[in-house]
Amino acid sequence: MTDHPGGGATGPVAVPRRARPVVETGPLHPSRGGGERIDEVDDDEAGLYALVEQVRRIRALTTGGLFDTDLAPLTDRLREVADRLEAASASTERRQAVTWSSGDYVTNCPVVGRSNALAPPIGFDILADGTLRGEVTLGLEYQGPPACVHGGVVSLLFDVVLGRANFHAGTTGMTVYLDVDYRSPTPVLEPIVVTGRQVRVEGRKIWAQGAIHAGDRLCATAEGMFVEPGGLLLENRRRLAGG
Numbered sequence: 700m701t702d703h704p705g706g707g708a709t710g711p712v713a714v715p716r717r718a719r720p721v722v723e724t725g726p727l728h729p730s731r732g733g734g735e736r737i738d739e740v741d742d743d744e745a746g747l748y749a750l751v752e753q754v755r756r757i758r759a760l761t762t763g764g765l766f767d768t769d770l771a772p773l774t775d776r777l778r779e780v781a782d783r784l785e786a787a788s789a790s791t792e793r794r795q796a797v798t799w800s801s802g803d804y805v806t807n808c809p810v811v812g813r814s815n816a817l818a819p820p821i822g823f824d825i826l827a828d829g830t831l832r833g834e835v836t837l838g839l840e841y842q843g844p845p846a847c848v849h850g851g852v853v854s855l856l857f858d859v860v861l862g863r864a865n866f867h868a869g870t871t872g873m874t875v876y877l878d879v880d881y882r883s884p885t886p887v888l889e890p891i892v893v894t895g896r897q898v899r900v901e902g903r904k905i906w907a908q909g910a911i912h913a914g915d916r917l918c919a920t921a922e923g924m925f926v927e928p929g930g931l932l933l934e935n936r937r938r939l940a941g942g
Contacts, residue, residue: 720878720908720922726830727910727920729892734824734832737867738805740813748806748813755816762840799939810859821856821893823863830896831864837887848885853911857921860895861907865925868897872905872925885911885918903927 742748757777789797798807809817819841823833843849858877865871885891895909905925911918 717876719880722880722908722910722920722922723898724910724917724920726828726896727894727908729832729894729912729915731826731830731832731894732824734826734830737823737825737831738811738863739822740806751814751816758816758840759838762838762842796939799936808859810856811863821859823860823893825867828896829864829868830894831860831867833860833893834890835893836890839887842887844884846884846886846888848887848891850879850881853881853885853919854879854921856893856911857895857909857919858923860893860909861897861921861923862925864895864897864907864909865905870897870900870905870927872903872927875904875924875926877921877923879919879921881919882917883919886913889913891918898922 740748788794798804806812806814808820809815811820811823812818813820819835819837821833821835823831825831837848837852841848841852843852854877857879858874861877862871862874890913892912893909894912895907897905897907899906903926905927907923907925909921909923911920
């Protein structure tokens with residue numbers, strides 16, 4: 700039952716569900732290739748990307764880690780490194796401001812970003828029709844159920860590939876909804892192919908669809924609807940960039 704401010708109660712309020720999307724998987728098939736690499740970022744002079752790559756190695760090794768050695772000396776050395784980095788680092792607010800003043804989102808992205816230790820990272824190719832295609836093998840740090848990628852990570856992969864597909868199609872926006880169908884388990888420790896493409900634009904609204912395959916097996920499909928950002932987001936970007 701649902702209580703109302705005016706008193707009394709009513710029955711449950713029915714929330715209408717939008718129609719499930721029909722995802723055309725043909726253009727998203729993993730066998731398609733021959734694209735051009737996009738969003739590539741060259742090595743940086745400061746060596747940040749090389750540092751992050753070593754952090755990724757530690758991240759992967761310590762997930763469920765089993766070691767035949769005394770970890771205490773290694774922990775002390777890592778603590779010393781972390782202390783030195785913390786002392787030399789700019790503040791979180793400063794790093795955020797620099798990101799948006801330079802528009803350097805890609806390097807910080809949690810899926811493709813070379814400076815983000817959370818990222819696998821995935822490199823995407825763009826095919827002639829605008830479809831994005833990327834191959835990756837996800838480690839144990841992305842595991843949910845036994846031998847399977849966590850469902851939240853699957854959604855993250857889709858949100859990024861659809862967003863990048865929109866960007867490279869020339870009309871991009873913020874996610875309004877992301878409708879994911881989990882068709883079969885997405886495996887860890889095995890190569891998977893992530894694909895995505897923009898399918899239509901109506902005014903400020905943008906739709907994109909994607910798929911994840913392991914070999915020829917369809918693991919998941921998704922449709923996202925995005926909206927071109929309004930004044931609040933643009934104002935946030937100006938504020939964070941100091942403009």
